[in-house]
Amino acid sequence: MSTSINQANTQLNYEELRIEVREIVDRVIKPRAEATDREGIFPRESLESLAESGWNGVLIPEQFGGRGLDHVAFAIAAEEIGKGCASTSLVYVMHVGAVQTITLYGNEDQKERWLNPVRAGSIGTYSTSERASGGHWWFNFSEASRDGEDYILNAEKSFTTSSGQADFYIFQTRTPGAQTPTDVSFFIVDGELPGIKPGVWEALGVRGNHSGPIVYEGVKVAAQDKLGTEGQGREILESGVSPVYLIGLGSTWLGVAEAALSAATEYVKNMIHRDFNKRLADYQIIRQQLAEVKVLIESLKPWQISLAKQLDELQVQGRPLVELLLPLVEFKIHAAEVANKATKAALDVTGGYGYKKGVFERLFRDARAGIAMGPSNNIAREWIGKALVGLPLELWHEGGD
Secondary structure (H helix, E strand, O other), rough: OOOOOOHHHHHHHHHHHHHHHHHHHHHHHHHHHHHHHHHHHHHHHHHHHHHHOOEEEEEEEOHHOOOOOOOOHHHHHHHHHHHOOOOHHHHHHHHHHHHHHHHOOOHHHHHHHHHHHHHHOEEEEEOOOHHHOOOOOOOOEEEOOEEEEEEEEEEEEOOOOOOOOOOOOEEEEOOOOOOOOEEEEEEEEEEEOEEEEEOOOOOOOOOOOOOEEEEEEEEOOOOEEEEEOOHHHHHHHHHHHHHHHHHHHHHHHHHHHHHHHHHHHHHHHOOOOOOEEOOOOOOOOHHHHHHHHHHHHHHHHHHHHHHHHHHHHHHOOOOOOHHHHHHHHHHHHHHHHHHHHHHHHHHHOHHHHHOOOOOHHHHHHHHHHHHHOOOOOHHHHHHHHHHHOOOOOOOOOOOOO
8 A cells, every 4th residue: 555645745835725725616616506506517617627726636646647735635625615515525525535545555557547637637436335234335235246357347336426427436346255245345447337327316415416326237347447456445445435535524514614604604794684773793692603603613623634634644654544533433423513503503593594595505405414424423423432332343244333
C-alpha cells in the first residue's frame, strides 16, 4: 500500500485552499443547487468545475495528475461543497474515496490508466452495498465467477452514488472460494462495460447524487482490473474505503449545518414584522435557537481538522487507517445530527417562509440522508457502545453486527 503524501503539505495554507474551493462553490455549484434538487440533475458541470482546478484529484499524487494534497484539504473541500450543494458534495466524497482506493491499493498500471483521466473529469464511485445485508455494506452475498483469467460479475447493488453516471466503479464482491460474506475482493469496473444497468433514483433529499440501485449482469472484467489480491477486501475496506469516506461524509454534513445557519441568520436579520416594527432577530427565542446551532457547529470544526491530521500522520507512518475507525464514526454521527438540528432550527425560525419550496426545506430534506447513510447512526452507535463496554464488534464474522 502506497503511503506517500506530498511533504510540502506541512506548509499548506489551508485558509487559502478554503477560499479557492469556496470561489468555485459560489460561482458554479451553489447557483445550480436548486435545479439539481428540483429536477434530480446529476451535478456533472459542478464536478467538471472542480476537476478544472484539480480538486477532483485532491489526494491523487502529482505524478498521476492530482494535487497531491492531504486529508485536511479534502475535508475542507467536502465541507465547502456541502455548504453549496449536498448532492454534489456526496458525489465528490464518493469519487475521492474511490480514486484514493486506487492510489493506495492499485498497481502502477492501474494508477496510470484510472487516475490520470481524473484531471480531465473522469468520475469514480463505490459500488458495495447489497439489499440482503442492508447497512452492513461490508457483507456481500454476490460472488464473481471466472472466465479464464478474467472475472464475470453478477450482482445487484442497492445504493451506488453516481449510479449510471460514473466513469468507473470500485466494485466489491466475493470471489470463487470465498468462505464468508465478508471474504470480499475489489474490482475497478469501467462504467461503459455491457451488462451495467442503473436503476432510478427517487428520494426525499440529495436528489442529484443518483444513489440508486445498479445491476451488474454478466459484466466481464479483465484480470488486470482486480484491485489488490483476492480476499484483500477487508484490508481495503478498513484502511482505504471507510476512513476517507467517513471524514468526507462528516465534513459534508458540517457544511450543510453551516449553510442552514448562515441562511437562517440572514433571513431573521432582514425579515421585519411591520406591525411591531421588529425584526425576527429581535426575538430572544429566535436568537437562542440560532445560538444553540452555532455552538454545535463549533464543536465539530476542531474535531474535523484533528481527525484529518491524524489520518495524514497514520498514512505517513504506514500504519493502518482503521485505527481511527471509531473516532471517525463518532464524528459522522455527530455531524449528521448537528446538520439535522441546524436545518430543523432554520425551518423553525423562518416560519411559513421556510416551509415553502426553497433553500430551507431543501437543506432539511438533504440532512435527513445523513442519519441513514452507512453506517447508519443506529448501527454506528452500536459499534461505539460495544467498544465502550469491551464487547467485540463482530464486523467480520458470519451473522454480522
